[in-house]
Amino acid sequence: MRSKEIHMPRPSLNADIAMLASGRALFAEHGCVGLSVRAVAEHAGVNPGLFHYHFGSKDQFLRTVLQSLYEEMFEQLSGAAHVAGAPLQRLRGVLILIGQFLLEHGPQVGRIWSDAGNxxxxxxxxxxxxxPRHLDLVTGLLEEADQAGELAPLAPMQRMAFLMGAVAAPILVVGRLTGLPLGGALPAGQLVSDVLSSEAIEARVDLALMALRIQKGTIQ
Known part of the structure; x- marks a missing residue:
């Protein structure tokens, strides 16, 4: 007599993808500490038991969420850094991509740095x-431009701080301000159009690179 085969229930298809998407959606609000397995499962509409089946632990889930988000950005940055063209032109493309990433994922980035600081x-x-990975890309392009005689004399870290201050800081700071009741003094709509638009990011990148060059001019 043949014994009956026992079939284990198959995990729901794409449950891991749904939970990763929920992790991204919930991370900015809850952070590493506050994000719970139950909240992720409920948001994704899956059985909480599937969380441990796919990820093993909350820490591994968080690592996967954060790393997948970063790799999407870094792949684009690496591509822009290694296309044909002058160093400053490639640097312009990298900086604009960093700005666009922060524009889309600023709350998550802010939460990561807050959690790391804690x-x-x-x-x-x-x-x-x-x-260090994306900063190395920027540093490498600055070194290429310096060797080509395109940059005014300035300490390397001063150049980096200046660029990040021009590109990243306004997005992270103003992004927080738009959620505050500032009244008419700082209209949210004007903040978005003047600081948080793609056009505003490109304008700041061009101004920052112009300031670092030996000769004044726009980056074409």
Whole structure:
């Protein structure tokens, strides 16, 4: 007599993809500490048991969420950094992509840095492993431009700080301001159009690169 075969129920198809999407959606509000397995499962509409089946632990889930988000950005940055063209032209493309990424994912980025500053291990490890990667791309392009005689004399870290201050800081700061009741003094609509638009990002990048050049001019 043949024994009956026992068929284990198959995990729901695409449950892991749904949970990763929910992790991205919920991360900015809850962060590494506050994001719960139950909240992710409920948001994704899946059984909480599937969370551990696919990811094993909350920390592994967080690492996967954050790393997948970063790799999407870094792939674009790397492509822009290695296309044919003058160093400053390629740097312009990289900086605009960084600005656009922050425009779309500023709340998540802000939460990562906040968690890292508070010593949350997953966030600390993420920043340590990944922040140098895109900064190295920018530094490398600045070095190429410097060797080509395109930049005015300035300490390398001063150049980096200036560029990040021009590109990233306005997006992160103004992005927070738009959620505050500022009244008519700083109209949210004007903040968005003047600071948080794609056109505004490109304008700041061009102004920043112009300031670093030996000769004045626009980056074409």
């Amino acid at each position: 010593g949350v291990p997953v966030a600390v490890a993420f920043v340590q492993n990944n922040a």
